[in-house]
Amino acid sequence: xxxxxxxxxxxxxxxxxxxxxxxxxxxxxxxxxxxxxxxxxxxxxxxxxxxxxxxxxxxxxxxxxxxxxxxxxxxxxxxxxxxxxxxxxxxxxxxxxxxxxxxxxxxxxxxxxxxxxxxxxxxxxxxxxxxxxxxxxxxxxxxxxxxxxxxxxxxxxxxxxxxxxxxxxxxxxxxxxxxxxxxxxxxxxxxxxxxxxxxxxxxxxxxxxxxxxxxxxxxxxxxxxxxxxxxxxxxxxxxxxxxxxxxxxxxxxxxxxxxxxxxxxxxxxxxxxxxxxxxxxxxxxxxxxxxxxxxxxxxxxxxxxxxxxxxxxxxxxxxxxxxxxxxxxxxxxxxxxxxxxxxxxxxxxxxxxxxxxxxxxxxxxxxxxxxxxxxxxxxxxxxxxxxxxxxxxxxxxxxxxxxxxxxxxxxxxxxxxxxxxxxxxxxxxxxxxxxxxxxxxxxxxxxxxxxxxxxxxxxxxxxxxxxxxxxxxxxxx
Amino acid sequence: xxxxxxxxxxxxxxxxxxxxxxxxxxxxxxxxxxxxxxxxxxxxxxxxxxxxxxxxxxxxxxxxxxxxxxxxxxxxxxxxxxxxxxxxxxxxxxxxxxxxxxxxxxxxxxxxxxxxxxxxxxxxxxxxxxxxxxxxxxxxxxxxxxxxxxxxxxxxxxxxxxxxxxxxxxxxxxxxxxxxxxxxxxxxxxxxxxxxxxxxxxxxxxxxxxxxxxxxxxxxxxxxxxxxxxxxxxxxxxxxxxxxxxxxxxxxxxxxxxxxxxxxxxxxxxxxxxxxxxxxxxxxxxxxxxxxxxxxxxxxxxxxxxxxxxxxxxxxxxxxxxxxxxxxxxxxxxxxxxxxxxxxxxxxxxxxxxxxxxxxxxxxxxxxxxxxxxxxxxxxxxxxxxxxxxxxxxxxxxxxxxxxxxxxxxxxxxxxxxxxxxxxxxxxxxxxxxxxxxxxxxxxxxxxxxxxxxxxxxxxxxxxxxxxxxxxxxxxx
Numbered sequence: 001x002x003x004x005x006x007x008x009x010x011x012x013x014x015x016x017x018x019x020x021x022x023x024x025x026x027x028x029x030x031x032x033x034x035x036x037x038x039x040x041x042x043x044x045x046x047x048x049x050x051x052x053x054x055x056x057x058x059x060x061x062x063x064x065x066x067x068x069x070x071x072x073x074x075x076x077x078x079x080x081x082x083x084x085x086x087x088x089x090x091x092x093x094x095x096x097x098x099x100x101x102x103x104x105x106x107x108x109x110x111x112x113x114x115x116x117x118x119x120x121x122x123x124x125x126x127x128x129x130x131x132x133x134x135x136x137x138x139x140x141x142x143x144x145x146x147x148x149x150x151x152x153x154x155x156x157x158x159x160x161x162x163x164x165x166x167x168x169x170x171x172x173x174x175x176x177x178x179x180x181x182x183x184x185x186x187x188x189x190x191x192x193x194x195x196x197x198x199x200x201x202x203x204x205x206x207x208x209x210x211x212x213x214x215x216x217x218x219x220x221x222x223x224x225x226x227x228x229x230x231x232x233x234x235x236x237x238x239x240x241x242x243x244x245x246x247x248x249x250x251x252x253x254x255x256x257x258x259x260x261x262x263x264x265x266x267x268x269x270x271x272x273x274x275x276x277x278x279x280x281x282x283x284x285x286x287x288x289x290x291x292x293x294x295x296x297x298x299x300x301x302x303x304x305x306x307x308x309x310x311x312x313x314x315x316x317x318x319x320x321x322x323x324x325x326x327x328x329x330x331x332x333x334x335x336x337x338x339x340x341x342x343x344x345x346x347x348x349x350x351x352x353x354x355x356x357x358x359x360x361x362x363x364x365x366x367x368x369x370x371x372x373x374x375x376x377x378x379x380x381x382x383x384x385x386x387x388x389x390x391x392x393x394x395x396x397x398x399x400x401x402x403x404x405x406x407x408x409x410x411x412x413x414x415x416x417x418x419x420x421x422x423x424x425x426x427x428x429x430x431x432x433x434x435x436x437x438x439x440x441x442x443x444x445x446x447x448x449x450x451x452x453x454x455x456x457x458x459x460x461x462x463x464x465x466x467x468x469x470x471x472x473x474x475x476x477x
Numbered sequence: 478x479x480x481x482x483x484x485x486x487x488x489x490x491x492x493x494x495x496x497x498x499x500x501x502x503x504x505x506x507x508x509x510x511x512x513x514x515x516x517x518x519x520x521x522x523x524x525x526x527x528x529x530x531x532x533x534x535x536x537x538x539x540x541x542x543x544x545x546x547x548x549x550x551x552x553x554x555x556x557x558x559x560x561x562x563x564x565x566x567x568x569x570x571x572x573x574x575x576x577x578x579x580x581x582x583x584x585x586x587x588x589x590x591x592x593x594x595x596x597x598x599x600x601x602x603x604x605x606x607x608x609x610x611x612x613x614x615x616x617x618x619x620x621x622x623x624x625x626x627x628x629x630x631x632x633x634x635x636x637x638x639x640x641x642x643x644x645x646x647x648x649x650x651x652x653x654x655x656x657x658x659x660x661x662x663x664x665x666x667x668x669x670x671x672x673x674x675x676x677x678x679x680x681x682x683x684x685x686x687x688x689x690x691x692x693x694x695x696x697x698x699x700x701x702x703x704x705x706x707x708x709x710x711x712x713x714x715x716x717x718x719x720x721x722x723x724x725x726x727x728x729x730x731x732x733x734x735x736x737x738x739x740x741x742x743x744x745x746x747x748x749x750x751x752x753x754x755x756x757x758x759x760x761x762x763x764x765x766x767x768x769x770x771x772x773x774x775x776x777x778x779x780x781x782x783x784x785x786x787x788x789x790x791x792x793x794x795x796x797x798x799x800x801x802x803x804x805x806x807x808x809x810x811x812x813x814x815x816x817x818x819x820x821x822x823x824x825x826x827x828x829x830x831x832x833x834x835x836x837x838x839x840x841x842x843x844x845x846x847x848x849x850x851x852x853x854x855x856x857x858x859x860x861x862x863x864x865x866x867x868x869x870x871x872x873x874x875x876x877x878x879x880x881x882x883x884x885x886x887x888x889x890x891x892x893x894x895x896x897x898x899x900x901x902x903x904x905x906x907x908x909x910x911x912x913x914x915x916x917x918x919x920x921x922x923x924x925x926x927x928x929x930x931x932x933x934x935x936x937x938x939x940x941x942x943x944x945x946x947x948x949x950x951x952x953x954x
Contacts (some may be wrong), residue, residue, distance in 0.1 A: 131612035138604035149596070150805045183660065186829040215826035217522035261795050326626045327833030350827060352663040356804030358832060 003331035019054065020061035021462055027062065028071055032081055038090050042080040061381065069072040069375035070183055070373055089093060099402050114428075115436045118177065118291070118411030118456040122325035124378050129370045131322075133361035135259040150349040152182025153340075154332070159368035162332055171306040172316065175191055178334050183321040185331040187347070189213050192315040192333060193220035193251065195342035196284035202248040202264060204288075206234055208442035210260045213253055213288065223248065224443040232402075233259050236273045251284040252277075257292055257301055258409035261442045261454040265301060275304060275312055284313045284339070291322040293375045294458075295408035297385040305334060312338060320362060322410075323375060330354070330362055348426055380460055382410060385465060389457040401424045401453070401474055410458030416451040420477065426453070429475035434468060496531065496863065497538035498939055504539065505548055508559055508824075511857050511896055519557040521551060523870070538858070552708055566692060592906075592913045592945045595768070595888030599802035604848045607801075608641040610838035613642035620833050629825040630817075631658025632836035638843035647850075648783040649793065655811050655941055657820055658831050661807040662767055662796040664731075664824070666690050669792040669810060670697035673761035674729045674858065680728040680763075683711055685742045685919035685927050687737045689767065690730055700725065703921040710736050710743035712748045720758040728761040730752075734769055734778055735886035737929040738919045742778060742884055752781060752789055761790045761816070768799045771935075772885035773860040782811060790816060797839060798886075800852060807831070849928040859935055861885060864943060866934040869946040877953055878930075886936030903930070906952035911945060 045063060063080055066072040072340045073083045116325045137143060142157075153159060159176040166172040166179075189212075197203060199221030205214060207226035214224050224240060228235045234254055243249055252321040254274065256266035264273070278285050280439040287304050295301075305316035319331040322367075333343060389412060390405050401414040416422055422438035429436050439450035460468060505689075507513040519525075522540060526533040540557055543549040550560045560860050614620060619634075632635060636653040643649040643656075659665040666689075674680060676698030680693060691701050693782035702719060705712045711731055720726055731751065733743035743751070762782050782793035796808040809819060842848045866889060867882050878891040893899055899915035906913050916927035937945060 109747070117626075119626065125615065127615035131608070131615055134611050135604075138602065138608055143802070143804055144600050149594075183828045184830075186825075187827055188551035190827040212825070212829065219823060219826040223671040325833075326618070327620055327829075327830070329830065329832045346696060348663075350664055350667040351660045351806075352689065353804075353806065355806045355835060356802075356830065358648075358835065 004462070010248045021388070023052075023054070023058065024061035024066050027066060031071060038082050038084045039078075040082045042082070044079065049418060054266065061174040065337075069300060079098065090396050104234065111280045111435050111463060111470050112430075112435050113471065114459065115434055115455050115472070117437065118409060119459045120291075120322055120324065120327045120410065121381075121459040121461075123326065124374070124381060125325050125328075126365070126370055126374050129365060130361060133370075134357055134362040136364065137357040137360035140207065140360060143360065150350065150356050151352045152353050153344050154179070157355060157363035158330075158366075161363040164372070165366050166318075166334065170300070171302045172334060174334055178336055178340060180335070180347070181359055182331045182333060182341055182347070183351065183354065183384075184321045184329040185213060185288060185317050187217060187351065188254075188315075188317040188319075188333040188343075189286065189288065191215040191224050191343040191346050192221055192284075192286045192335070193217040195335075195339055196251045196286065196313075196315065196344045197222045198250075200248070201250045201428055202246055203251040203253055203379050204242055204249060204283075205241055205253045205444070206255065206259060207443070207444045208261055208439060208452075209253075210255070210288070211344050216443070217253070222251075224444070225249070225477065227252075229262055229264070229328055231264060232276065233264050233270055236270045236277070239274065240277055243277055249281065251286055252472050253288065254304075255288045255290065256294075256304060257289050257312050259280075259436075260288070260290070260405060261411070262413045262452075263406035263411060264404075275307060278313075279311045282313075282317060283317045285317045287319065288317045290317070290319050291319060291409055293323055294382055294410055296379065296386060297407040300408070308336070315343075317346050320371075322377070323371070328358075330359065331433060369373065385457040385460065385462070387410075388462050389455070389465050391467070392466060396473040411456045414453040414455060416453070420451060422449070425441045425475060425477055426477060428473055432471045432475050434471040434475065436472065495524040496709075497535045498865075500529075500531070500535065500539035501543050508548060513559050515559050515561045517559045519559070521556065524743055524802040538854075542718060543607065547740075555587035563630070569819045570709055589907075589910050589912050590941060590945050590948065591936065592932050592949070593885060594914060594931065596936045597887065598858075598938075599798055599804065601657060601851070602802050602805075602856060603842070603847055603851050607838060607843060610841040611684045611834055613841065614834040614837035617837060619796050620837065627830045629830050630821050631656070632833055632840060635807075635836040635843075638748060638840040641847070642843050643795075643811065643917050648724050648824040648864070649811060650777045650783075651811055655813055655817060657810045657812070657817055657824065658836060658935050659808045659810060659824065660831065661798045661889040662757065662765060663689060663693060663808040664828065665792075665794040665796075665808045665820075666765065667693040667697055667819040668761065669761075669794065669812070669822050670694040670699050670728065671823045672812075672816055673763065673792065674699045675727075677725070679725040679731055681716055681726060681760075681922070682730045683732065683736060684921045684931075685702055685738055685916060686715065686730075686921070687732070688919065689763070691921070694730070699728075701921070702726070704729075706736055706739055706740060706741070710739075710741050710747055711751065712753070712898070713747050713880060716751070717754055720760065722755055726758065726760065728763055729765045729782075730765065732765045733781060734766070734772075735883060736811065737765070738888070738914075739890045739929075740883035740886050740931075741881075741889060741890075752784060755790075756788045759790075761792065763792045765794045767794070767796050770800055771856060771859055771887055773856065773863060774884040774896070777885070785813070786950045792816065792820075792920045800820075800848070805835075820921045859939065862939070863889075864940050866942050866946070869943060873946050873950045874953065888931050888933045891932060893930070897928060899926070899930055902952060902954055905954060906949055909948045909952050912950065920923065 035401040044055055049059045063072060064390055071083055072080050074080050140443040156176065159179040162179050163174050163176045166174060182191065193203060193216060195222065200222045200223060202225055203217050204225050204227050206229045208229060227242065255272060258265060275334050282425040285304055289303050292300060303316055305314040308314040321328055321331060393401065399422065400417055402413045403414050403434065423440055424435050426438040431466055437454050440446055443449040457465060520531055526536045540549060547562055549557050551557050600856050603814050633653065635658055636656040639656050640653045641729050643651060660666065670693060674697065677700060678698045679702055680694050681702050681704050681707045685706060694821055695703055704715050706720065716729065733748060735742060762781055766780050769777060780793055782791040784832060785791040793811040798808060870878065877894055877897065880889050880891050900917055903915040912940040916929040918925055920926040934942060
């Protein structure tokens with residue numbers, strides 16, 4: 001037992017759980033035992049870290065987790081305190097076993113837990129920094145300049161910042177002139193298809209894949225043909241056959257970094273072949289790198305776009321929404337010359353321009369390093385959540401589902417054991433308040449859906465993940 | 478002479494100029510005469526208003542004008558002061574004549590003055606309120622809710638607030654379910670055409686008219702046919718002929734409140750006929766009421782949409798961008814049932830959803846009355862600017878241009894006297910740093926452009942308007 005300023009913290013440190021989660025659980029135990037009472041101050045993170053021999057970041061992360069769970073409250077310039085409105089402490093919780101906090105507000109109606117898709121957690125957003133940057137942007141001369149509609153390609157400051165960021169982080173040697181700021185990646189996908197294809201021409205897409213991308217391509221008038229995805233990603237042989245047999249094929253849509261929905265990374269051999277096919281047949285590659293930052297194992301793989309040249313046309317699509325929060329809608333496309341100009345022209349017709357103050361604020365957060373710090377912090381937390389979910393699933397459902405822990409991204413792809421129907425399982429889960437997406441949601445042909453789930457761990461903390469897995473297990477047919 | 482706290486203010490009060498402008502000019506005179514020195518405090522607005530027998534709002538408006546012009550600076554919680562970095566005071570300014578401040582920073586490169594289009598002035602934005610509302614929105618449970626993508630139709634709070642606002646202010650008896658929040662009116666126009674027309678069908682538009690609307694309709698696959706506009710607005714007889722001769726005609730786009738670009742309000746008789754034609758031929762009316770709030774004379778005219786029913790399909794399009802700033806991109810469409818649903822489906826494919834925190838913040842500003850207060854204040858200032866520009870133009874260019882002072886909107890339509898070319902005049906103005914839009918920019922057929930300018934007064938204060946008119950006069954061929 002190690003003493004913090006005023007509380008007794010017991011850490012097993014056996015490596016079975018992340019240290020910050022263990023610390024968080026220990027603090028909850030102190031609260032449950034009544035040794036920390038509502039309104040009591042917590043020790044400062046620096047002091048507690050020193051006395052426990054931990055990195056201060058670990059203590060920060062534990063406090064943050066408990067703030068998000070509502071056990072603690074932070075009061076600006078005063079410190080961190082035990083919350084006043086704590087849920088009634090159940091006798092079952094926290095005693096005798098490792099105290100991972102559990103949901104105990106049984107009286108309030110239980111909201112639907114969203115176990116879907118791989119969204120980021122808006123609670124991690126550096127919202128004070130963003131709000132400050134937004135306020136500053138509203139006072140900036142560029143915004144106040146009389147009667148100014150902005151550049152249809154997006155705020156020059158944000159395009160500049162993105163060009164630098166993508167160069168530093170992803171090996172894209174580009175100038176601001178090759179960047180188009182869009183509304184999330186969704187608009188970038190629509191504009192890319194509008195610019196790369198004439199109505200009636202064909203785009204090849206991954207199956208299972210991303211239905212909203214298909215909707216964007218259809219809205220642009222494109223015809224869609226599916227290429228199967230296997231354990232190594234896009235089936236390149238089938239793409240090659242299609243390129244030979246289908247003269248209208250002009251583009252291919254791919255998610256090589258973390259295939260959506262199956263999470264697999266396209267290997268080096270298939271990447272080279274994909275680029276070779278695109279060159280040979282003059283296909284535009286629409287590369288959707290929607291959550292590049294979230295790479296936990298090894299280094300991120302460089303985008304195909306880093307190899308683009310005169311003979312290889314790539315529209316590279318990314319998003320700050322996945323980095324920040326789904327409700328903050330800023331994405332971007334990178335492409336060269338005429339292709340980007342066509343996208344910009346089309347964008348003006350459907351949306352004139354973006355929100356200047358928001359784009360300006362995000363540019364400031366990239367330039368001052370806030371965005372990189374946030375990405376580092378989020379990556380650490382999401383890696384913990386990935387491990388947490390993988391552990392929970394193996395324990396609770398190891399005989400019902402199988403999965404490969406992905407090298408990156410915010411979701412797992414759970415393949416169901418023979419005889420289980422993802423759709424009926426998802427229906428039962430929904431009745432219990434758990435929203436989970438069965439394979440049919442990612443199928444081009446609904447008659448033949450993969451029996452699988454895509455479950456997201458990004459937006460759920462340890463407590464919520466535990467609860468989600470419990471519900472999923474309860475719903476198992 | 479009436480004494481304020483510490484300064485002598487002389488107001489003629491002869492009604493030839495708005496009182497707030499006269500007060501502003503008097504303060505500038507005090508600064509130019511050296512009786513108010515850089516860094517000197519100004520009296521509080523309440524005390525000065527009392528001692529001058531003025532409404533406090535008038536003093537506020539005068540201070541605001543001078544803050545915007547850079548004569549004064551405001552320091553939060555300290556007060557208002559004479560600016561330290563004043564332009565060198567020219568001997569010509571302010572002595573012997575009514576001191577309307579003039580641009581005297583001759584050493585800094587003169588930026589292009591944008592005399593175009595009728596944009597609002599972002600300097601009037603209640604930016605502290607907006608920034609605060611944005612900060613709160615980032616902390617709101619709806620935003621922080623785990624993994625939430627929002628409603629494709631926009632934030633429920635904003636749709637609710639808009640439904641109430643449009644009911645109170647414009648006689649639209651609607652529910653939130655009939656509101657779709659979009660990116661400015663541009664996206665609403667694109668979605669409306671996508672939902673109302675099949676590709677290849679025809680939409681009738683006003684000529685001269687709004688080219689970005691035409692771009693939106695073309696992007697939706699529509700064919701465009703122009704209907705002339707005369708001094709009473711859209712030529713209804715020509716629309717009726719087209720409806721009879723063109724079976725593909727399925728929609729009509731109109732700006733009945735303040736026709737773009739000619740500013741005329743469509744009269745009651747033509748409104749009734751327009752609605753009758755739409756009913757008889759099953760045309761969807763896309764009614765663009767882009768700056769409804771800016772009605773200076775008489776009451777605003779109720780939108781056509783207030784008369785929509787089962788037999789009259791209207792997509793009503795509005796914008797908060799015109800109310801706030803061009804760079805804040807929130808518009809909306811009002812339509813019923815299936816039509817709105819088709820627009821929402823299409824919107825998801827090109828843009829998924831809006832920015833939640835921004836939409837939430839704007840909803841709060843509508844609900845707490847900030848938006849209405851801002852509209853009132855802006856309307857007062859823009860009415861002053863309209864009168865100011867009309868006076869300046871009559872004085873400087875009365876023999877070269879003619880115009881009707883419009884009942885509303887943020888622009889004047891200047892018809893040039895015989896023999897003058899708007900395009901060559903605009904070219905000469907551009908060389909002097911004045912951006913002005915000649916009639917050809919609003920023509921469907923560039924071979925036959927109206928010899929006219931659309932000049933905006935919303936984004937320019939009295940000083941800037943004076944400068945703009947001087948430049949326009951200097952450029953006159």
